[in-house]
Amino acid sequence: MSKWRLSVALTTVFLCFIGAFAPIFAQDLTVSGSVLDDRGKAIAGVSIKAKGVQAGGFSDKKGLWRVSIPNSKAATLVFSYIGFKPFELKVTESKSDIAIRMEEDVLKTAEIVVTGLATGIARTSLPNAIASVSASELLAAPASTMDQALAGKFAGVNISQNTGAPGGGISVTLRGISSIIGRSQPLYVVDGLIVNNDAVQSGIDGITKSTGVGSSRPQGQPSNRIADLNPNDIEDIQVLKGASAAALYGAKASNGVIIVTTKKGRANTTEIDFTQQIGASSVLKTIGSRVFTSEAEAKSFAGDLGVTLWRKNNGQFFDLEKELYGNTGLITESSLSVRGGSDKTQFFVGGLAHNETGIIKGTGYSKYSLRSNINQEISENVRFEAGLNVIRSESDRGVTGNDNTGLTLGVALSQTPSFVDLRPVNGVYPANTINGNTSNPIETRDKFKNNETIYRFIASSKLFWDIFKIEGQSLTFVAQGGADYFTQRNKVISPANTQFEQGQSQPGQAINAESGNINSNLYLNLLHVLETENQLSFKTTLGYQFENTYRNETVITTRGLIPGQDNINRGSSIEGYQFITKQIDKGFFFQEEVDIKNLLFLTAGVRGDASSVNGDGNQYYLFPKGAASLRLSQLDFWKDISSTISEFKLRAAYGQTGNYAVPTARFTSLTSLNSVIDGNVGLVNQAQKGNALLRPERTGELEFGFDSYWLEGRLRLNASYYTQTVTDLVLQRQLPPSSGYTSQYDNVGTMQKQGFEIELGLNPVRTESVNWNFNVNFHKYDAVLTELKVPAFYTGGFSLAYGQYRVEQGISPLAMYGLDKDASGKRIQIGSEIPNFQIGVNSSLTIARSFNFRFNVDWKNGGSVINLAKLLYDANGLSPDYQASIDRLSLLSKGTNTKFVDDGSYVKLREVALDYTFDRAALSGFLGGIFRSLRLGVSGRNLIMLTPYWGYDPEVSNFGNLSVGRSVDVLGFPSARSYYFTLAFGL
């Protein structure tokens, strides 16, 4: 508190000092004219702002504008419009009929990129490698979730789906992992609000018995909640990959930050856009099954039962995989947006109805979203923005992945031989008992329900108050904040009338899980800008943040459910589980940015964060940052080569970020485990000892790079090298059990990472009629644990015999081990999740401004997957490559796992789209010319996957979004490819 009062007082003094030197003028200036694009078409809604004074406006529908500046002799007007380079106009006298031509910003040099909590800078001066993507680049082909649409688009950003189940479950890793057991996912900030991206468990693990309800390594593969956002609402995404850029978000940002800005209204125009997508999906890759050629083979596989079943089906091959995964999904998506407004008020409304059915019958995903954004100019010096997003999403995810009961489709499929036909006859599903099966997967598919429904409200707001604005300087108060609330309901029903349930001691199971989640935050910033006449600019930001997270999860499991009933009361035994997460955080932020003549840009800042999850909740941890960029191309000596290299910037940045431990780490609490006796419940020690000294994990990053534009912007080459040190890594330390405790979270490790990123953009053809853009991005990194103060251990996966990760000083934290040993008997590394490199290729070709062809290719080279899908098939003797499987198993029995830790390389055609757009001129004779534009297109997502991988998709995680332990394949939901037809029009 006292620190705070002090800084507020100091700022006040500082500002008074500045205010005293404000120069003063006394004359009115009025200018007007029109604003056109480079083809001579009027642009409506261009924002016009006078530098240093409270004046400005917007262009109207015909591109006409008028600005009046009181008490002024001269002014600089800045015209800005998204996608165009800003235009500066200096006026020294009142004038009319000024025609402004704005130039399209193809290479995004003028794009404003975030540098602080309330500041940004043009990309040409940016001292960090911050990737960004705009609306048109984001959705070349439709995506059901936002994170899916990001794949392959940035260097250093690895997007990997955990499951092919409809509705998401996607991991986003920025420059590799920064934790061992901590959070692995970046922070998502939408319009200034931190939104929840947690994956809340459905509780299905309690039925598949893959693990217990509430496990720290759940296997139910839920979707993570960023999936709820409507990708069509997004105007722009900026990705703060490393700590040097993400430091402004301090202790929550060591996995990077993804800043999403949604579409805003436009002044003096009303644009209505409607898009209809219709699509279909089918399984991307299948595994197949062993082909049995004779009755004798069936007999040797399963004895007399094998013979009986072989004869029953006349020895025919029954493609159970096709039966289960061969459904053609139907996808429809309608989205409507209206953006418009007046000089004072602008609005955007976006609506979405998305429906899809999956490649497994009975699965699917639907999302309905309505967003409204309002910008209001309350007075000359106060502006207000508010956004409200209401979402309902629902998914039916089926039952796939690991289990210990024989229930999931994948596991049952892997142990059912192909001569068995399990299709129902007259509504009766044949029992599937061969080879230890406990379920008929067709029956499971038809009767088992796994439904998840989300209702979500996201409200965000921003207030800008120009406390004063005079020539050369301004002081602005920016308040932003809001709340993100969602409820999630999971209903899992395994009815009693199935073969699987009849084998249970209490047939008929249902899970009803409910959770309520709220995240709210408030950011208050004071921003002071000082611009001197000799082109120096100083931006000072002082901020305070407050964040609050609360979740209440309940899972109720019923067994012995009466057939036909799904109310949990109708069971013979009912079990409950509740878990509450509470976290409050506060922080302060100070940053100074200095721009010297658009040549040298310097910034330094510090953020201090305190959180209730730290050992000492009141302790502030400081996260400093500093960066510099130098535009060599602005210097005189560059003039000679500026025709070749028009822009060249060197940059260097350092910053620190943090990652909090689990909220329970500081508690030494009591539990009721095994504490019921004769109907009375008691309390005993928990096995975990709280740690009152626990600190957040800390990532420090040093990044160097250059950005260059060549040949009049035809070529863009950016490169970055980064080196990161993650200190205070949190792990669970084993305590001697004689103490009464067995574990304690502690800061016990250090990790080193380095990598480099290259982005190459080409614009080889740019004529009036043809425009071709071609971008390639490349990323490679490496990591090693340099210090570990606890004994090395295996983690992830299930056991060494199946392949596990190893956490050990001196090796990569993503190294994989198995039974394999070297000659001296020491275990040897047999794989690593870290790929050799990743390359993304994006291309867009536009012909005659109407025909557009785009594609996105994502290539991951290397990166191992613990392939238990193959092991399951092999162990059951049912692999399609049966002869090879015998060799693999024999190697395994001799103590080598290498055949089950596989190369997860792939090349995927993530997106491909072809469309044709009719503009207003072409449509003038159609229906009285009401259409502004009309677009017809076809597109596809994940149409092609090239991979040596044995299994559905090397992009897989049986354990969801873990930092260490993701790449484990246990026959999850297979991936799909999808095709779309698009009709879109604008009014």
Add this chain to the structure above:
Amino acid sequence: MKTQFLNRFASARRAMSTAAAIAALVVGLGSCDQNFTAPDPNSPTPATASLQALATGTIANFRYTEINEFIGIAGREIYTVAADDPRILQQPIGVNALDNTAFVVNIPWNQMYYNIANFRNLVDYAAKLPAAQKAGVEGFAKTLQAHELVRLSGVWYDEGIKIEYRLDRNAPFVPRAQSLAEAARLLDEANTALAAAGATFSFNLGAGFVGFDTPAQFARVNRALRARVAAYQGDYAACLTALSASFLKESNTAADMAIGINHAYSTQPGDVPPRGRGGVGGNPFFQNLSAPSLRWWVQKDFVSDNPDAAVDLRVLNKSAIPTVVAVPAAIGSGPGLTSPRAVNLYQTQNAPTSIIRNEELLLLRAEARMFGATPDLAGALADINRVRAAANAPALTTVGADRAAQTTRLLYERRYSLFFEGFRWVDHKRFNRLSELPVERSIDRLITAGWPKPANEIPQ
């Protein structure tokens, strides 16, 4: 010009003081209303829990009896047929040398030290109670803490156990003599406390302690446990002294043999003891003799070593011929193990497990009378015959001519009277007779020194 300047200055100052006020307000809101060191929202802490809740939880967790199975296999009393976890048989029977990460080593160690921590917690909690209540909690908790130390000390024997409960791994493993001395000290301290604990405990001890649930009555349990420690220490004078203050009852009826304290079970929802099987409540070692497969079998010599097997109720009631499974049953993986009878020590699902009872006290007194400084062989014989009479076994006329014969006699009676209660391996160890235990297969070994020191306890 000057006026304008001042006006501007004033307005800027006004604006800035407003901003400062807002900032101060928000900072104030943020820091004052929120507790950054709030307690665990999911679980209570010892400070907020009630004494009864802590006592109930501690007593419920104290019901850890699985060690009787492991040490029972090591002591060749019983064999377990567990298809789900063959380690239960293989590790204690010595198929492979017990390593210090073995589950039969770590689970019992962890659970018994966990119980000790719970008893220590109770003592810590009691510090804030009025003197008599505090003494009652201390007397109760330290008595049972000592019992856990004695169990640990028996299983780990020569390897030693820890009597300091530290968060680092550097607490020493102390030899058995020292751990028994620590148990004796705790028991004596507890006995003193119980004497100052007033007429009643301030918490309910539950069904397992019926008849011993006042400080005065519980002191007799304390002395019984003290007598056991004294016998293990070879201090037979102290043993007899302690027994005289214990609940020992000179009797020859089966019912009186069972007098003592127990682990109680019920089928109330959620009543599952630690390591209870399959989430089902009740005695973990109860088995239904008409089940299609049975888990616990007696070692085959259990019947043939007893000349009175046809009448001795300690054979007839503690084991049975199953109704479905044919005997002799082949047991375990690999050839060589058979059993004539299934274990039937606990005949109903909620049959209690004894912690200490009168039958053992009579045998402790017999031991002390035989091996004390001034042997009382007649008294010893009378005690042994009381126990035998209760089991319908014919009376003996002598306890043996020499110490060796007397030891054999004692081990025999303890074997049948305390069958599958965690004693046989320890008894053979303390009388240096382990070599008498049968090793039926060439792949099996006897554990001779004790359970190994757990890996997690050894300094790195």
